[in-house]
Amino acid sequence: METMSQPDLRPDCSRCDALCCVLLAFDASDAFAFDKPACVACRHLAPDNACRIHASLPEQGFRGCTLFDCHGAGQRVTGQVFAGGSWRDDPALLPPIEAAFRVMRRLHEAVALLHQAASLPLSPEQQAARLSLLANLDAGRDWTEAALRDLELGPDLKAVPAFFAALRQTVKPPRR
Numbered sequence: 001m002e003t004m005s006q007p008d009l010r011p012d013c014s015r016c017d018a019l020c021c022v023l024l025a026f027d028a029s030d031a032f033a034f035d036k037p038a039c040v041a042c043r044h045l046a047p048d049n050a051c052r053i054h055a056s057l058p059e060q061g062f063r064g065c066t067l068f069d070c071h072g073a074g075q076r077v078t079g080q081v082f083a084g085g086s087w088r089d090d091p092a093l094l095p096p097i098e099a100a101f102r103v104m105r106r107l108h109e110a111v112a113l114l115h116q117a118a119s120l121p122l123s124p125e126q127q128a129a130r131l132s133l134l135a136n137l138d139a140g141r142d143w144t145e146a147a148l149r150d151l152e153l154g155p156d157l158k159a160v161p162a163f164f165a166a167l168r169q170t171v172k173p174p175r176r
């Protein structure tokens, strides 16, 4: 049973300060129609944080935007870590918001993968290790910039890819 408090992993753009459309860089390719550097608002981003071309992203060369999933990290950094502070009012907030979003994305992706791993044919020891990783991450806690910095530098987040690397040696995915 996964009883510890867990974050909402569903993105809610209505509660996010358009972090993916500002913080992330992309290169002109078949997924993006032009280059955009990190920490610069996309030219298609409207002042109300809506995407002006949302209804026609693939047709306009932005298939990459339709594939991106922050796993709920965006609204959490906006509403919990930087509650009351927006890069729109204070551009100096962009670097610390970017740092927090970088770690929160890793955290939410790790939690999503660990939940998905529950459906794999794991041994009792592997299931215990999976639950232990989730407990150590304590992803449902109140996060601050300092706590996210500690998480990035500490062992708990780094242990997740190591767990999956070890699983790949022993677990065969279920036949479809």
Ligand code: SF4
Pocket (backbone or CB within 6 Å): 020, 021, 042, 043, 044, 045, 046, 050, 051, 052, 053, 054, 062, 065
């Ligand atoms: S095209 Fe729209 S969804 Fe994609 S980065 Fe720009 S504003 Fe965001």
